[in-house]
Amino acid sequence: MDTIFGDSTAVFQNCNIFLRKQVGNEVVVTGQKRSRDDNTGFVIQNSRVTLTDELRSSLPRGVKVFLGRPWGKYSRTVYIRTYLAQGINPQGWTYMDEMKDGNFVDYAEFENTGPGANTADRIKWRGVKNINRNEASKFTVRNFLQGGSWIASAGIPYSLDL
Template identity: 30%
Template sequence: MVESLHFPLCKELEVKMQFLQHILALIFIVLLYFSISKALECQLNNANKFKVAHTIRVDQSGKGDFKTIQNAIDSIPSNNDKWIRILISPGHFREKVTIPANKPCIFLEGAGSKLTSIEWGDHMDTCDSATFTSSPDNIVAKGISFKNIYNIPSGPDAKKKVEPALAVRIYGDKSAFYNCAFFGLQDTLWDVQGRHYFYNCYIEGAVDFIFGSGQSIYEKCEINLTAGKYAPEYPNGYITAQGRNSSDDPSGFVFKYCVFTGYGKTYLGRAYGAYSRVIIYKSVLSDAILASGWDAWRYVHHEGNLIYVEADCKGPGANTSKRVPWLKKLGASQLKKFLNLSYIDKEGWIAKLPKVS
């Protein structure tokens, strides 16, 4: 009898304890959310809203605070909420660099993309091979080259390989790159997710060298195909592989006022997702662009869901008369919502970045 009474009482207590644990867990999550949200609102120096709060200097000769970029990043406290500038001297930094998710508000400033470079040569797989990985929100880079040298032959007799070997992998929201360069052959730039802005950047590769599910604007960038230079045996290249997967997914790649150049022949993109979206506006397309322009890839017979747009472009590769029949045309009002910075910046985060020009 005691056992039969004891069991229901224990179960009742267990239920109450479980309920209390759920409440405590919920409170913890709410507090954590507000803590992270606050941390992600990066604070500018009160004396001058365009200045960073602190500068860390990286110089391989030992004249700075650190000799490596990774050591400089490691020195920044977790959940930092003030803009910290890492000023990187000219040089070829042979290191693999990772910014973890709990270190937002970092401004990496090099001496110029021709003077400051971060180089590595991993090729294990897409998730591990990136020379530079950025996971937190609110990251800015200026005047730096990011290179994965594995696929890029260093001499006429070097073995040519076309394999995934990333230069950069970007996870965080509100990330911006100014006057940077990205070098690779396959999967150069993994624009994974989140809202990103690339201004006056150079990006090169042969296969899917701008790919992912990012919601990004590429403005005044040079996009350079190198398939004909480094992998002439490869029949056709692919510039983009955008991974939008549903009709309500806000992601997409927008290229405006860009120049598409290169060696060999390439598609402007292929569908990495069932609702892949790429818009090219007022850009110059070289004769490297194949006449058909776009590839449905795994989504043949579902092309109606793909949104590929070319508007007001010029150059020998801009003739759309032989493009795929499912190339979209958007009205002026539809097009405008993608061309305006508000597509990636409704709350004005770009204006709040530390001064980069």
């Protein structure tokens, strides 16, 4: 079951994402879908992804927790400076049956922390990568959402940059 899903342009900043046991053997933070020419995607920035006690205790019974999965070609999710708790599957990303090769995804990580942030065993798809500061800056509120011109009027706290 996917926790955050759909096709939109969204930056989740300074969020606490609590994953809980769901129906089935997979818990997935994001399920994103976009068209080839869309500039949409999910960005999780300066946040915390943690597991409830119930979910953590179900891991030995075969439940797996993933950062995301594509709902179709061109899926995009970026984690920036986010704490990833113990229990995140080391491969990081999973697939739906029609997307087994993952060659069209855009999944990136930048300076994440925590026991689930080790990228050494991430799935080996062409579109899964660690990015540098310059690449990560493309996914900030300023650049990805052009938020400098409209978010202030909403009266919510946010950061334009990394």
